[in-house]
Amino acid sequence: MPELPEVETVRRGLAPYLDGATIDKVTLNRKDLRFPFPRGFAAALEGKIVERVDRRAKYLLFRLSSGDTWLSHLGMTGAFRFADFKFKEPSRYYEPGEDIKHDHVVMHLTHPTHGKLTLIYSDARRFGFMDLFARDEDSSYLKGLGPEPLGNAFSAEEMAERFAKKAAPIKAALLDQRVVAGLGNIYVSEALHRAHIRPTVKARDLVLKSGHAGKRLELLADGVRTVLIEAIEAGGSTLRDFRAADGASGYFQHRFAVYDREGEPCPTPLCTGTIVRIVQSGRSTFYCPVCQKP
DNA sequence: CCACTAACCTGTAGGC
């Protein structure tokens, strides 16, 4: 489900209610998600205060008063929501008992101003997972991640270095979290459309002979940044079931240029192309064969 | 090391 903008939307939805909250009780309704919960997971959280909610790539990082970090990855269908909690917009309420079958983690919290809260993690497909560690460097999940695409370490020149010897199609290269951390299937297609680059181009063919980034990689870096920024501003994309922690759905899906738009006209000004769908490494890719150049 | 496939698991949409 969630790529960087959706995870960031979740983080922003959770932070006001979790920052400063004490975790009173943690109930695990099963012993694993995609992977087993670490030993002593629930006990390590209970009694601790959440000092901050961070995000790295598609990971949520809950910084605890014990010094430990509780990590959560949402996989495809993971979601946090608050139970018994009233929000201002009725259309955004979760129905009581919604998706109970897949409520795998239930946490009772006390927040200094919001009072008693119940936080629920649900995940139908259980591709999500959680972990606990003392230092980020200890986490095998965080190790090896590429730069944050919205951070200073990400640039066209940086991509040029990583792509120099990559024979894989640019679509696959951008999905590789070791290259850039946080892009997924939707935003890779969208970023490549913005940069007018065909997804089948070999990554190394975008690098100049000199080894430096040229205009194409500059456009790509811009495309990646702008699509992520706009998607975050729109609260992410809701295709099937994505919700922010307060139940709000995202709106960026209405602004997709190519994703899930097979057969529709290309939105690039003056472009006469029609969006096509192909399959790359087993996953759908959408692009415009006219304005996205090989 | 690189590139590709299958696998993990459940729900849903669409064809017949």
Next chain:
DNA sequence: TGCCTACAGGTTAGTG
């Protein structure tokens, strides 16, 4: 309606 297939926002293990 029911049955069957294809596909879904991600990552990893295994293979060549």
